[in-house]
Amino acid sequence: MDIETLNKLEKKALKKSGMDFTRLGVALFFAVAVLTFSFVSNGGIPNNMFLAIAALIGAYMAMNIGANDVANNVGPAVGSRAMTMTMAIIIAAIFEASGALIAGGDVVKTIKKGIIDISAFGGDADPFIWAMMAALLAAALWLNLATALRAPVSTTHSIVGGVMGAGIAAAGFSIVSWSTMGKIAASWVISPVLGGIIAAGFLFAIKKTIIFKSDQISAAKKYVPIYVAIMSWAFVTYLTLKGLKKIWPKVVETLNALPLISLPATDKPSFTTALIFGAIAAVIVYFIVSRRIKKKNLQNSKDAVNTLFTIPLIFSAALLSFAHGANDVANAVGPLAAISDAVVSGGVSSKAPIPLWVMAVGALGIAIGLMLYGPKLIKTVGAEITELNQVRAFSIAMAAAITVIIASQLGLPVSSTHIAIGGVFGVGFLREYLHITxxxxxxxxxxxxxxxxxxxxxxxxxxxxxxxxxxxxxxxxxxxxxxxxxxxxxxxxxxxxxxxxxxxxxxKVQYVKRDTVKKIIAAWVITVPAAAIVAAVLFYAIKGIMI
CATH class of the missing domain: 1.20.58 (Methane Monooxygenase Hydroxylase; Chain G, domain 1)
Structure with a gap:
């Protein structure tokens, strides 16, 4: 190896280490800022040091959610080159934070999905606070490890495992709702299989109706508006059900102020209401897209057809990020809000109000984690499982929305992470099947x-x-x-x-990289038990320090 090559490698290594140091510095600055703010602003509260440390852990958890989970929303769009990495990070950061702050809600369940019975704590706030701190830190540590290994895992399952492990350590195995845990385990199979089938189904339909036709452009002008309208229906329905459910009374109040609109006052949107909103959006989008495509002068090629799905993919990434921010911010701030409520009130409750500063920690943490460490997982989801183009990425985005809608109505437990990755698997395996002409x-x-x-x-x-x-x-x-x-x-x-x-x-042509698939599935299977074991160890450590 010559001197010039060695110098280039040295400069590259120094540049990489410098970037890593900068990322770590920004993350530490945010964490210390949260710690300081919490300690100063809650100075008059007994045990405020507990709250400050919990806020620090909550910030760490939020950054890990941003680094790992958000990749599922934008990874396919980036992998298909519908968006650049920079554009994806900016859009996702804005919409994740907006979803958390605008639609994250005012109250959060202190125990995610009711996996443990809080009455087992007997109203004693101290072990409850220790358990929530242990659960939050365990989930964050596991997410950090998974991100370092480039394995997209479910943040919900991480916090579920953490709460379960800490709960068992605090009050024994009887505290756990094992039927609920069984449903969560079932989602390891249900989510990716449903996501994969729906994504493969849409990809096959697009190929049969457009790609396999001799005149692809005429077929595209006929069918693309239909597919984009279906996507609009799915995403508006999904956004109404999942992204707006926590602020639905405010949405109803605002809409009823408009002429000719009268919605019943309910705590959350009904499925029928969400479908109607989706249908209205679908009709509007169909006519807009149909008119725009007719004006385009396109070559009769697969690449030209792919470009027609670029703008829908950008919108899907934004809407998925908004809904994710509104829902999954609870994974970061739920235990933190529970600790805040327990410290302030001195008791244990099943629901806790979310102070604005707690929600801001979750929203900003997700955005910062995405910007600092998100690109690793975005590359994994978008390029390292199978090769994606806009049509394949569109099919994955459709699967992400439709699977959640179907599962929520059937009462099936699903994970958005597993659905998205299952969608990637689905389109990859369909490519292998179709390869044999x-x-x-x-x-x-x-x-x-x-x-x-x-x-x-x-x-x-x-x-x-x-x-x-x-x-x-x-x-x-x-x-x-x-x-x-x-x-x-x-x-x-x-x-x-x-x-x-x-x-x-x-x-045996393999369009899906088997090693990556095995690594991801292994990470899914051990997420809950790994987080549970770490949480139990941390609970005993915290308890030992405090007693």
Whole structure:
């Protein structure tokens, strides 16, 4: 290696270490700022140091959510080159923070999904505070490790595991609702399978109606407005059900102030209301898209069709980020709000108000974590599982919204992370299936026939060789035939290997990287138990320090 190459490598290493140091510095500055603000602003409250430390852990958790979970919303769009990495980070950061601050709600459940019975704490605030701190820190540590390993995992499952482990350490196994944990375990299968099937289904439909047609542009002008309208229906329905449910009374009040609108006063949107909103949006979008596409002068190519899905992908990334911020900010601030309520009131409650500063910690933490460490996971989701283009990314985004809608109405437990990654798996495996064309299938059939003939010939040669070698008295002709048979067997074995290799090349084209899939699935399976074990250890450590 020459001196010039060594100098380039050294400069690259120094630049990378400098960037890593800057990222760490910004993250530490945010964490220390949160710690200081919490300590100063709550100075008159007993045990305010607990609250300040909890705020620090909450900030750490929020940054890890931003670094890991947000990649699922923008990764496919970036991988398909519908957006640049910078554009994706800016859009996601803005909409994640907006979703958290605007639609995150005023009250949060202190125990996510009711996985433990808080009555087991007997109203004693101290062990409850220790358990929530242990759960929050355990979930954050696990997310940090998963991000470092480039494994997209469920933040909800991380905090669920943390709460379960800390709860068991505090009050025994009876505190856990095992039926709820069973449903969560079921989501490890339900979420990716549903997401994969729906994403593959949409991709196959787009290929059949547009890509496989001889005149792709005419087909695109007919069908793209329909697909984008379906996407609009799905996303507006999804946003209404998930993104606005915590502020629905305020939304109803605002809409009822408009003429000709009268919505019933309810705590959260009904499925029918969400569907109506989605249908209205779908009709409007259909006419807008149809008019715009008719004016375009496009070449009859797959690339031209792909460009038609770019703008819908940008909108989908923004809406998914908004809904994610509104929902998953609770994973960061839920335990923090519970600790804040327990410190202030001195008791334990199933629901707790979210102070504005607590919600701001969650919103800003998610945005900062995304900007500092999000690109790693965005690259994994967008490019390291399978190659994506706009049509494939569009199918994944559709799966993300529709799967949540279906699952929520059927009462099935699902994870948005697992749905999105399952969608990526689905389109990748569909590509593998479609790779074997009718021509390829004919070749494979011919190869199989040839393989059987070669095996039969090889068996005949081996049988003749055994007969001659076992012959007691051999003539000169027998020895010559034995030599010929060895040569024929070697030649036939080589033909056999060649035919098998040819079949494997056609049948085993892999568009999905198996090593990445195995790593991600392994991370999913161990998320809950890993977070639970760490949380239990942390609870005993905190308890030992405090007693």
């Amino acid at each position: 009718s021509k390829d299938k004919h070749i494979v059939a011919e190869d199989r026939e040839l393989l059987e003939d070669e095996k039969a010939t090889l068996n005949a040669y081996n049988a003749e060789l055994d007969k001659l070698e076992n012959k007691e008295e051999k003539s000169t002709g027998d020895y010559e035939r034995i030599v010929d048979l060895y040569k024929l067997i070697a030649k036939e074995e080589e033909h056999l290997k060649s035919t098998k290799r040819h079949m494997k090349r056609i049948e």
